[in-house]
Amino acid sequence: MKESLFPEKPECMKHPLIKPDTVEQRLYQLNLAGEALKGSSLVVLPTGLGKTIIALFVIASRLQRFGGKALILSPTKPLVEQHAAFFKKVMALPEEEVLAFTGSISPAERERLWEQGKLIVSTPQVIENDILTRRISLENVSHITFDEAHRAVGNYAYTFIAEKYFESAKNPHVLGITASPGSSDEKISEVCEALHVQNVAVKTEKDRDVRPYVQEKEIEWLQVNLPAEMAEIRSYLEKIFDDRLAIIRNLGFSAGSGKYVSKKDLLLLQKKLQGEIRVGGDPAVFSAMSVVAEMMKVNHAVEMVETQGIEALRKYLEKLDAEASSSKASKAAKRLMDDLYMRKTLYRAKECEVEHPKLELARRIVCEQLEGNPDSRVIVFTNYRDSAEMVVNALSRVSGVNPVRFVGQGSRHKDKGLTQKQQVEILERFRAGEYNALVATSVAEEGLDIPATDLVLFYEPVPSEIRSIQRKGRTGRQHKGRVTVLVTKGTRDEAYYWSSKNKEKRMLNSMHGLEAVLGPKNVKKSSELSDFDSVSFISDSKPESKQNTKLDSYPEFQGIESESMDKIESGSLENTEDFPITDFGDPGKTEGKNGKDSEIISxxxxxxxxxxxxxxxxxxxxxxxxxxxxxxQKTLVDFGTASGESSDSLLKIIIDHRETKSGVAKTLDRLGMELRFMALEIGDYIVSDRLAVERKRTDDFACSLIDGKRNLFAQLSDLARVYEKPVLIIEGEDLFTSRQINPNAIYGSLASIAIDFGVSILYSRDEEETASILKILAKREQTENKREINPHGKKSASTLAEQQEYLISSISNIGPKAARNLLSYFGSVEAVMRADIEELKKVKQIGPKTAARIREVLESPYKG
Structure with missing residues (x-):
């Protein structure tokens, strides 16, 4: 049977928009593509089985039938570049019509390229910004693929793009692709609703048409014992935790319902305390908040010693000690580090020379793999950057192992992240074999095409089923793979392992139910490929007329042999009880994730x-x-959208370009306001010639009171100096709890802002409410008071040098550094203005385009 269905030399796809002999024909992929073409769909397929190929088939069909453009959205720049390279290779389109959009391309250039592009691969944030700023229109986009579609929840850019797409496109069609949509019905339903999905199609490694393409994946979990020295250190930390727990209970609060108090329990208690503070909580609430802050620090330290090792714990404790010794330290940090047991913990951590047994086991496993097969590639996943560095250092001492650390872009305490360019370079060198061990945080979990990975090693389990599935999918793609999970017995490692395992089972059960509800209607054998004879699927033989299907509207596909299709049994998921489920939990802060493990109510x-x-x-x-x-419960947004504003008086607002990253601009767009983005020196939002708004989240506001570099009062001073009606919006519900600051200090600051600076203070719960307040202010100013909208004002320059730098940096494309370089080179503003293009190009950071732009601004006639 397998010989007839899957010949040794596989046939290739034939389609006018797919280059000949470039894409192998697999029946399950054609099956899923056919289902996806019946309507906007979510396709769930295990990692490594060609979700991108399914997207290719769908894109080719939509472009062939409807023309226009196709858009592929992927979460990261490395993924965008990977997809763009693939589609350039296989699609029969001019290379200049297959484009990759990332933040490194200027907005003006993206606007120009959008017009010429036929297939655009982009990060979602770029498209979201371009939609908001009206640089692009989705009207003629006939298809969008959402890669890693499980991200389409909450305020992620996918949800906004899908919403605007179905509002404006002539022939909208969506394909969401993912290996792991989530463990609960609510999560999966939220993704489907956000993407306007009408149809769900699922394949697992157990399906008969998929099984021949699945490489064996050996999954094992290895247990180690926590050394006595580390157990002793843990006991000190547990005594501190129990002591603080007793204080919490004496204050009249409870954390958790059982003997074990988890981080989730602490977060829920913290949220409850914040709520009581907002309604005028007594002093005990503030005391409890401070104690909870200590408990969370101790809880993290326990996690470090249990799952990571002494070196990771030592670094964390040294960071806490430095924080407690600083002049800006909170009472919680000082009190914690003064505790006798914490001093004992710090002392024992510094003198302890015992490594966590995981480290030696990881070293041995990687060494054995590479000794047995020197051409192997290994990925070691760890939750923390410090642990990644520790593992890299350990592997570097082993002959034949060339490890490299792979982390995200964000900078941490004494740890600068990798740029996207550096990430791409590392992956290329890993594929080429220059590095044979990639030690990565969660940034490497999603989508990256590293086909030759023979071993994936989890340094610790993660509790997220999505991350667990993504990690395991890095191996077993083209040949047999191996997954090994390291678990410390009697610790939260075990809890995380079973948590992810149970979530994976629930996810598969949920997908059964969702496919039954949202699967194709009136199709008895939904995955029989004979249903797709009329779709452009390969083979020179013509299908019989009786096998025509609802997809007759896609005649560009050339049919597959019906005999081979009739032999494929499918249509519903097979029993998955024996489906190999392994995974592994993750604690606190991890890299590169926008989502949370807590269930979302849809x-x-x-x-x-x-x-x-x-x-x-x-x-x-x-x-x-x-x-x-x-x-x-009605919100301000509900009242704003129900008010029925007349389109004759369209409200306008000018927004600082840095605010596009917030959800405020997206909500303003939904509320029907005309948005204009500018680089504002003063204020975040301009609603009239006299009223400007500075927006501060509660955590930013609190930090600005203790961090001199942020200088909130200087910002508000400029706002009040330039605008007659300055407004400060404080956004969030944890003003008094986001940082451990005495409430009297916050009240004093608010009083000073209102009385001394004359700035009106308004409060909002979230970004949506902030947007509604802004619309109300705009309506008052522009409709009722007939005020024009007019941004003006510059930051006050206290020195001559700053004023000179400001004059030069006001020229387009000249930043502060380039302005200083120009002034240092030429000596004065006048000399800069007199310099020709060749002289300007001699200055560091001034290229031909910038030099030409400077001369254009200075020499062009004024046409105001």
Whole structure:
């Protein structure tokens, strides 16, 4: 049977928009593509089985039938470049029509390229910004692929883009692709609702048409014992934690319902305390907040010693000690580091020379793999950068192992991240074999095409089923792979392992139910490939007329042999109880993730899935009750959209370009306001010639009071100096708890802002409410008071040098550094203005384009 269905020399796809002999024909991929073409769809397929190929088939069909453009969205720049290279290789389009968009391309250049592009691969943030600023229109986009579609939740850019796409496109069609949509019905439903999905198609490694392409994946988890020295250090930390827990209970609060108090329990208690403070909590609430802050630090330290090792713990404790010794230290930090048991912990951590047994085991496993097969590639996943560095140092001492650390872009304490260019270079060198061990944080979990990885090693489990599946998918793509998980016995490692394993099972069960509800209607054998004879699927033989399907509208595909299709049995998922599920949990802060492990309550109304047990059903009933209550509560956004503003008086607002990253601009767009983005020196939002708004999140506001570099009062001083009606919006609900600052200091600052600076203070709960307040202010100013919108004002320059730098940097494309370089080179503003292009090009950071732009600004006639 396999010989007839899967010949030794596989056939290749034939399609007018796909280059001949470039893409292998796999029946399950054609099957999924055919289902996806029936309507906007979510396709779930294990990692390494060609989700991008399915997207290719769908894109080719949509472009062939509807023309226009196709858009592929992927979360990171390395993924964008990877996809762009693939589509340039296989699509029969001129190379200049297959484009990659990232933040490194200027907005003006993206606007120009958008017009010529036929297939654009982009990060979602770039497209989101270009939609908001009206640089591009999705009207003629006939298809969008959302890669790693499980990210389409909350305020992620995918949700906004999908919303605007279905509002404006002539022939909208969406394909979401993912290996791991989430463990709960609510999460999966939220993704489907955000992407306007009508159809869900699922394949697993157990499906008969998929099985021949699945490489064996050996999964093992190895247990180690926590050394006595580390157990002793942990006992000191546990005594501190128990002491603080007793204080919390004496203050009248409780954390958790059982003996073990998790980080989630602490976060829930912290949220509850914040709520009590907002309604005028007594002094005990503030004391409890401070104690909870200590407990969270101790909880993290326990995690370090249990799952990472002494070196990671030592670095964390040294950081806490330095924080407690600083002049800006909180009471919680000082009190914690003065504790006798914490001093003992710090002392023992410094003198302890015992390594965590995981480190030696990781070293041995990697060494054995590379000794047995010198051409192997190994990926070691760890949750923390410090641990990644520790593992790299350990592997560097082993002959034949060439490790490299692979982390995200963000900078941490004494740790600068990797730029996207550096990430791409590292991956290329890893593929080429210059490095044979990639030690990575979560930034390497999603989508990266590293086909030759023979071993994936989890330094610790992660509790997220999505991250677990993504990690395991890095191996077993083209040949047999191996996954090994290191677990410390009797620690949270074990809890995380079982957590992710159970979530994976729940995810598969949820996908069963969702596919039954949102799967193709009136199709008895939904994955029989004979249904797709009329779609451009390969083979020179013509299909019989009786095998025509609903997809007759895609005649560009040339049909597959019907006999081979009839032999494929599918249509629903097979039993997955023996599906190899392994994974592994992750603690606190990890890299590169926008999502949370906590379940999200979805407000989806049309999707009702049968629960696996009475307990789960009861839980969902409670969540639905809560969701209904939430739906009945009106917000400012509801009132704003229901007010029926006349289109004759379109409200306008000018927004600082740095604010595009917030959700405020997206909500303003939904509220029907005309947005204009500028580089504002004063204020974040301009609503009239006299009213400007500075927006501060509560954590930013609190930090600005203790961090001299942020200088909130200088910002507000400029705002009040330039605008007659200055406004400060403080956004969030944790003003008094985001940092351990005496409430009297916050009240004093608010009083000074209002009385001394004359700035009006308004409060909002979140970004949506901030947007609604801004619309109300704009309506008052522009409609009722007939005020014009006019940005003006510059930051006050206290020195002559700053004024000179300001004059030069006001020229387009000249930043502060380049301005200083020009002034240092020429000596004065006048000399800069007199310099010709050749002289300007001699200055560091001034290239031909910038030099030409300077001369253009200085020499062109004024046409105001």
């Amino acid at each position: 407000h989806t109304k049309d999707i009702k899935l049968q629960k696996n047990s009475d307990e789960i059903g009861k839980k969902e009933e409670n969540e639905k009750d809560y969701a209904n209550i939430k739906e009945k």
